Amino acid sequence: xxxxxxxxxxxxxxxxxxxxxxxxxxxxxxxxxxxxxxxxxxxxxxxxxxxxxxxxxxxxxxxxxxxxxxxxxxxxxxxxxxxxxxxxxxxxxxxxxxxxxxxxxxxxxxxxxxxxxxxxxxxxxxxxxxxxxxxxxxxxxxxxxxxxxxxxxxxxxxxxxxxxxxxxxxxxxxxxxxxxxxxxxxxxxxxxxxxxxxxxxxxxxxxxxxxxxxxxxxxxxxxxxxxxxxxxxxxxxxxxxxxxxxxx
Amino acid sequence: xxxxxxxxxxxxxxxxxxxxxxxxxxxxxxxxxxxxxxxxxxxxxxxxxxxxxxxxxxxxxxxxxxxxxxxxxxxxxxxxxxxxxxxxxxxxxxxxxxxxxxxxxxxxxxxxxxxxxxxxxxxxxxxxxxxxxxxxxxxxxxxxxxxxxxxxxxxxxxxxxxxxxxxxxxxxxxxxxxxxxxxxxxxxxxxxxxxxxxxxxxxxxxxxxxxxxxxxxxxxxxxxxxxxxxxxxxxxxxxxxxxxxxxxxxxxxxxxxxxxxxxxxxxxxxxxxxxxxxxxxxxxxxxxxxxxxxxxxxxxxxxxxxxxxxxxxxxxxx
Numbered sequence: 001x002x003x004x005x006x007x008x009x010x011x012x013x014x015x016x017x018x019x020x021x022x023x024x025x026x027x028x029x030x031x032x033x034x035x036x037x038x039x040x041x042x043x044x045x046x047x048x049x050x051x052x053x054x055x056x057x058x059x060x061x062x063x064x065x066x067x068x069x070x071x072x073x074x075x076x077x078x079x080x081x082x083x084x085x086x087x088x089x090x091x092x093x094x095x096x097x098x099x100x101x102x103x104x105x106x107x108x109x110x111x112x113x114x115x116x117x118x119x120x121x122x123x124x125x126x127x128x129x130x131x132x133x134x135x136x137x138x139x140x141x142x143x144x145x146x147x148x149x150x151x152x153x154x155x156x157x158x159x160x161x162x163x164x165x166x167x168x169x170x171x172x173x174x175x176x177x178x179x180x181x182x183x184x185x186x187x188x189x190x191x192x193x194x195x196x197x198x199x200x201x202x203x204x205x206x207x208x209x210x211x212x213x214x215x216x217x218x219x220x221x222x223x224x225x226x227x228x229x230x231x232x233x234x235x236x237x238x239x240x241x242x243x244x245x246x247x248x
Numbered sequence: 249x250x251x252x253x254x255x256x257x258x259x260x261x262x263x264x265x266x267x268x269x270x271x272x273x274x275x276x277x278x279x280x281x282x283x284x285x286x287x288x289x290x291x292x293x294x295x296x297x298x299x300x301x302x303x304x305x306x307x308x309x310x311x312x313x314x315x316x317x318x319x320x321x322x323x324x325x326x327x328x329x330x331x332x333x334x335x336x337x338x339x340x341x342x343x344x345x346x347x348x349x350x351x352x353x354x355x356x357x358x359x360x361x362x363x364x365x366x367x368x369x370x371x372x373x374x375x376x377x378x379x380x381x382x383x384x385x386x387x388x389x390x391x392x393x394x395x396x397x398x399x400x401x402x403x404x405x406x407x408x409x410x411x412x413x414x415x416x417x418x419x420x421x422x423x424x425x426x427x428x429x430x431x432x433x434x435x436x437x438x439x440x441x442x443x444x445x446x447x448x449x450x451x452x453x454x455x456x457x458x459x460x461x462x463x464x465x466x467x468x469x470x471x472x473x474x475x476x477x478x479x480x481x482x483x484x485x486x487x488x489x490x491x492x493x494x495x496x497x498x499x500x501x502x503x504x505x506x507x508x509x510x511x512x513x514x515x516x517x518x519x520x521x522x523x524x525x526x527x528x529x530x531x532x533x534x535x536x537x538x539x540x541x542x543x544x545x546x547x548x549x550x551x552x553x554x555x556x557x558x559x560x561x562x563x564x565x566x
Contacts, residue, residue, distance in 0.1 A: 054452065075457065090448070116434055117430070
């Protein structure tokens with residue numbers, strides 16, 4: 001098996017006395033789509049927040065491409081090539097779709113120049129335009145994000161992440177709240193992205209999970225119940241009882 | 249991301265041209281008065297960078313203004329240094345250093361706590377100068393003489409010439425505006441606007457938000473220091489009131505009244521407010537009451553300040 005691109009060991013996060021995430025060992029190999037599933041309150045979003053640096057772990061380690069990134073602030077994690085999207089749409093509502101993506105693509109400049117006009121950085125504009133096209137938003141380029149439909153806002157959420165050109169994507173319920181047609185469009189997009197990205201994805205839509213994931217980790221009460229291929233997870237008795245329901 | 253439309257650009261150019269020509273016919277009193285307005289406009293504009301673009305409402309901005317004034321006072325009165333070649337860099341450097349320290353502490357907080365902590369830190373500086381006899385205490389101190397700018401025996405610039413000084417203040421205001429405007433069009437400036445809109449998302453995108461805020465804070469403090477240097481050379485007086493919360497609050501009123509997040513709005517706000525104060529003060533002793541009503545009216549009916557009114561008029565035309 002290839003060296004994991006992302007690996008956690010003993011990862012825990014306590015909120016007061018409650019362990020939202022407890023002793024999680026996760027291993028993501030390059031190129032795979034790794035789905036994290038589990039009932040509400042299983043600690044999935046907390047896990048993503050620990051991986052992205054939005055939260056600091058109480059204990060345990062996170063390694064990315066062999067480097068210990070435990071406790072790194074979110075901006076450093078993002079610059080290292082880990083992009084994330086949010087379950088609750090997190091965009092700049094007052095800006096146009098393009099401006100949202102452009103702001104994202106400029107983050108890659110690192111140390112920001114103070115006096116050269118932003119327009120001079122052609123590559124940031126091109127990257128923003130590419131992200132819009134990839135997420136099928138080019139028609140909405142100059143529409144204010146707050147005025148777009150919910151589904152489009154979800155797509156913009158992904159486009160912003162892509163405009164930073166991450167290598168590893170952390171997706172927190174990319175299909176949340178979408179109708180069947182919109183879902184289908186985003187699943188197609190995720191499939192396209194899966195070709196040259198590694199992904200860790202939280203998702204409740206089990207059809208989508210089984211359609212694109214090569215590996216599934218099931219979480220219950222903050223701990224990992226099982227991890228394996230979709231077939232193995234489907235066949236796992238414990239998982240069936242805990243999550244998928246008896247009748248599967 | 250600042251955009252200046254053509255009508256507003258024309259208005260600003262006309263205003264600048266008017267100011268550039270004003271000394272040709274203006275009375276001495278008004279040349280002095282407009283100089284003072286321009287100095288305070290520069291101070292208000294520096295605060296707008298924080299309030300209007302980064303969303304940091306500082307109630308201690310006068311600290312950097314006042315530190316520059318006391319730097320001039322200290323160098324002239326205590327050290328006998330009068331060359332602007334030394335005084336100006338020293339004033340800017342000390343303002344920047346204070347902004348670095350106060351900013352470093354304050355940006356760890358946000359919202360109301362940011363307001364409180366900038367207020368508290370600035371008041372510490374206020375009491376430092378207020379309580380020390382060495383610095384003139386509550387009475388402040390007269391600055392013995394204005395700075396000079398000499399090259400050998402040649403006078404490059406005469407700070408005592410009120411028309412020359414008028415043009416210096418105008419030049420500082422215009423150059424600071426152009427520099428800040430350019431700054432706001434850079435990737436750095438765009439990032440500041442992003443921070444005001446959605447700070448958490450900026451972090452997730454890979455922006456070092458704390459660092460960017462601190463840089464903006466230091467830039468704003470340094471420009472306030474430039475205004476302080478001009479104020480010291482203009483008024484030749486250093487008072488603890490220059491760095492008190494009253495001065496900070498006044499600057500905030502100028503910014504809000506003029507229109508936050510526009511840079512030119514606070515300049516317009518300063519002109520309107522100070523000219524009105526001057527006019528009503530000659531009419532009645534109760535002029536502060538009139539000013540109060542005016543400020544309340546602007547805030548209630550013009551949520552984007554006087555600059556917002558201009559934009560609204562312009563939209564009606566187009």
